[in-house]
Amino acid sequence: MKKLHFIKLSLAASVLASGTAIANEDTESKIANLESQIAALREDVKSNNLDTLSKLHMAGYANVDAIAGSDRQEDGFTAARFAPIFHFQFSDRVLFEGEFEAETDENGESEIAVEYATIDLILNDYMALVAGKFLSPIGQFRQNVHPSWINKLPTAPVGFGHGGAAPLSDLGVQLRGGIPLSGSMRANYALFTSNGPTLVVDADPGEEVEIELETEAAASNGDGNFVYGGRVGFLPVPALELGLSGALGKIGVAEGHDVSDLAAGEPDRDYTVLGADAVYNLDTLQLRGEFIQQTVGSEANSAVAGGAVTEELEYTAWYAQAAYRVPDTKWEGVVRIGDLDTPGADANRSQWSAGVNYLFANHVIIKAAYTVDDYDDNAIDDDERFNIQLAYGF
Amino acid sequence: MKLMNRNLISNAALMAALFFGGAGSAAAQDADDPMAFVRGAQSWADNCARCHNMRDPAEFRDDFWEPSVLHMRLRAGLTGQETRDILTFLQKANDPADNKGENK
Numbered sequence: 001m002k003k004l005h006f007i008k009l010s011l012a013a014s015v016l017a018s019g020t021a022i023a024n025e026d027t028e029s030k031i032a033n034l035e036s037q038i039a040a041l042r043e044d045v046k047s048n049n050l051d052t053l054s055k056l057h058m059a060g061y062a063n064v065d066a067i068a069g070s071d072r073q074e075d076g077f078t079a080a081r082f083a084p085i086f087h088f089q090f091s092d093r094v095l096f097e098g099e100f101e102a103e104t105d106e107n108g109e110s111e112i113a114v115e116y117a118t119i120d121l122i123l124n125d126y127m128a129l130v131a132g133k134f135l136s137p138i139g140q141f142r143q144n145v146h147p148s149w150i151n152k153l154p155t156a157p158v159g160f161g162h163g164g165a166a167p168l169s170d171l172g173v174q175l176r177g178g179i180p181l182s183g184s185m186r187a188n189y190a191l192f193t194s195n196g197p198t199l200v201v202d203a204d205p206g207e208e209v210e211i212e213l214e215t216e217a218a219a220s221n222g223d224g225n226f227v228y229g230g231r232v233g234f235l236p237v238p239a240l241e242l243g244l245s246g247a248l249g250k251i252g253v254a255e256g257h258d259v260s261d262l263a264a265g266e267p268d269r270d271y272t273v274l275g276a277d278a279v280y281n282l283d284t285l286q287l288r289g290e291f292i293q294q295t296v297g298s299e300a301n302s303a304v305a306g307g308a309v310t311e312e313l314e315y316t317a318w319y320a321q322a323a324y325r326v327p328d329t330k331w332e333g334v335v336r337i338g339d340l341d342t343p344g345a346d347a348n349r350s351q352w353s354a355g356v357n358y359l360f361a362n363h364v365i366i367k368a369a370y371t372v373d374d375y376d377d378n379a380i381d382d383d384e385r386f387n388i389q390l391a392y393g394f
Numbered sequence: 395m396k397l398m399n400r401n402l403i404s405n406a407a408l409m410a411a412l413f414f415g416g417a418g419s420a421a422a423q424d425a426d427d428p429m430a431f432v433r434g435a436q437s438w439a440d441n442c443a444r445c446h447n448m449r450d451p452a453e454f455r456d457d458f459w460e461p462s463v464l465h466m467r468l469r470a471g472l473t474g475q476e477t478r479d480i481l482t483f484l485q486k487a488n489d490p491a492d493n494k495g496e497n498k
Contacts, residue, residue, distance in 0.1 A: 057454075057461040087461035095464050120464075125474030128467075140445075144469055150446040178471040184440070188471020233471060238440035279444055362447035393446070 053091050060084040060099065063148035063391040070385035080104045083115065083147070095120040116169060127177040133217045134174060136167035137190035137231045138245045139275040139290050141319075149393030152286075152323045152334040154367045158351040159292070159317020159340035163212065166292045166317055167247075167273060170194030171217035172226070188233040195220070196227030196249050198259035199269065199296055199313070203305035211308075211343050213294060213315055214259045222262045223252025227271060239282065245275035251296065255304050263304040270297030284325040291318040309343075316341045325359075332357040334369070341376075348376040363393035427482075434483025437476045445470070451487035459484045 045051075065079035081103040088096040098117035105111050118132035135143040141160045145151055159165040172194030179187045195218065202210040229247020236242075251271040255263035277290040296313040319338030325331070334355045341348050355369030366389070373383040442448055454462065459481060467477040 051457065055457050055461050057458045059462060059465070085465075087465050089461035089464055092464075095461060095468070097465055097468075120468055122464075122474070130468065144445045176468060176471060178467075178473040178476065180473060180475075190471070239444075241444060281443055359447070362449060 055087075055089045057087040057089075058084055059087065059394060061147045061149045061391065061393045063389050065154060066388045068386045068388070070383055071381060072383050073385070081148070093122045095122075123175075126179055127175055129173065129175055131173045133169055133171045134192075135169050136215065137170075137174060137176070137192055138167050138229065138247060138273055139231070139292050140243060140277040140279065140288075141290055142166060142168060145288075147393060148389060148391035149363050149365060151391075152321065152332070152357065152367075153336055153353050153355050153369050154387040154389035155353070155369070155371065157290075157317070157319035157321070157336060157338045158349060158373070159315075159338065159342075160290070160319065162216070163347075164317055165294060165315035165340055165342060166275075166290075167197065167215040167294065169215070169217040170196070170227075171219060174230075184235075184238055186235045186238075188235075189230065191230035192247075193226050193228045196225060196247075196251050196271065197294075198223070198251055198262075199253045199309070200257070200259060201253060201255055201263070201305050201309055202257060203255070203308065209305045209308045211313065213296065213313070214254075215294075218259050220260050222254075222260050223250070223268055225250040225252065225268055227251070229273065231275070240280045241278065243275070243277040245277070246273060248272045253302070253304055253309070266304050267299050267301055269299055271295070284327055286323045287321070288323075289318070289320040292316070313343045314341065315343070330359040332359060334367075345377055346375075346380065350374045350376075364391075366390050430479050430482040431486050433476075434479035434481070435487075437472070438480050438483050441470050441472060441476070441480075442466070451484045452489075454484075454488065456485045456488070459488070 060083050062082045063079065064077065065081075066075075066077045067073055068075045081101065083099055083101045085097065085099040096117075096119050099115040101111075101113045101115050103111055114133060116132070116134050118130045118134050120131075121129045123129055135146075137143055139160075141157065146156065146160075148154075155161075156164075162168065170192060172192055174190050174192035176190040177188065179189070181187055197213055197215040198218070200212045200214045202212070227247050227249035229245065229249075231243055231245035233241050233243040249271050250268040252262045252268055253266040254261045255266070271294070273292065273294040275290070275292040278288070280287045294315040298310060298312040300310055302310045317338065317340045319336055321334065321336040323332060323334040326333075334357065335353070337350070337352045339350045351371060351373050353369050353371040355367055357365050357367045359365050368386065368388050370386055371384070375382060438448075451459075463477055463481045463484065466472065466480075467474075472480070
């Protein structure tokens with residue numbers, strides 16, 4: 001009896017042992033298989049050569065716009081814009097970044113512009129040297145908010161687009177960086193010198209004198225003067241940034257359409273620009289505002305356009321904006337008010353906009369907004385319109 | 395005169411080392427810093443939404459995030475440390491196996 005019991009136990013033990021051996025063999029084979037897969041993946045990564053010193057990345061944005069209901073423009077599609085941004089990085093120290101803006105104009109022609117193109121050298125943890133054509137460091141909208149997938153409304157605030165009151169871009173050098181202060185308190189800065197803007201006075205015989213402060217960077221410094229300035233941002237808490245910016249220098253006066261067409265014998269003018277900006281984020285609510293004023297000093301001896309521009313010239317624009325994304329949805333509401341004052345009385349107006357956005361993704365947004373331009377000159381009809389924009393940041 | 399030149403050169407070399415030094419070695423140290431991911435997540439949350447909607451870490455692979463984050467360092471006025479922390483966060487949070495690329 002005892003013998004039979006012993007045989008049964010031996011049989012059970014041998015079955016169990018052989019089962020365990022099979023399981024061990026199976027596990028070992030799986031591990032070997034995984035190891036060979038990891039080795040193959042390593043080879044694959046190595047052959048793709050992703051971890052190189054030089055890296056290229058293309059970002060940017062695109063948008064398609066439409067307008068309806070305006071008395072100044074027929075209903076229809078008004079823009080197809082493609083703005084690729086190229087980033088070429090070498091080690092941790094050098095970055096080239098350049099943004100093209102390509103769009104189809106009203107005649108069906110393609111327009112291409114270089115928005116910015118800079119070589120950036122990282123000097124240390126708190127400072128970088130940026131050289132080339134850069135977006136104006138005055139204020140926030142131009143340098144950080146203008147891309148269509150970032151701007152909460154289909155249009156730029158009045159005075160902050162091309163031909164407005166806010167400086168657009170500079171050709172020169174800047175030092176910029178961030179500084180930790182205390183706890184979560186931080187500051188950032190940008191100091192620059194550039195060729196500066198040019199005052200363009202267009203006075204065709206028999207026509208009204210047109211004055212424009214051309215702030216798009218040009219690859220010439222016809223007047224030989226430089227502008228010096230910068231912006232300091234202060235963040236007492238991460239959700240709030242307060243910025244002050246300014247620049248000063250001398251600028252030349254051009255007669256005609258081109259900035260390089262400097263008026264002979266016309267004295268240079270004093271130029272100053274002052275800016276203040278703020279942004280505050282509270283959960284899904286964002287409040288943003290900005291004020292910019294450019295001033296060109298008076299010049300009693302000015303002879304251009306028959307002495308039409310001897311007085312001081314001021315270009316002022318501001319806006320305030322609130323955007324609220326309904327929590328846990330893809331819907332966002334935006335309201336914005338703003339104002340523009342320039343020496344060109346025809347352009348002066350206040351503006352308000354109210355819009356609704358639907359976010360297919362955080363970087364793919366369709367925006368619809370109703371905007372009213374209320375012109376200071378009562379002889380000019382107000383303009384009311386709907387703007388629709390599909391924007392994609394990539 | 396020679397001694398003066400030598401002093402000048404050595405002082406200039408010291409200044410250059412102080413000025414340009416730091417970032418490279420700091421980057422190497424950060425790779426092993428277990429808190430870099432946590433600091434990076436916080437910096438990402440604190441800074442990016444100030445201007446734009448948050449981008450999903452899974453949108454780009456590691457080598458694409460590098461120039462992108464360097465670009466944002468200049469735009470947002472970030473320090474080198476904040477930049478490296480955010481990069482560490484994005485590169486560790488972009489595993490497609492853990493993240494389906496959905497809009498958060």
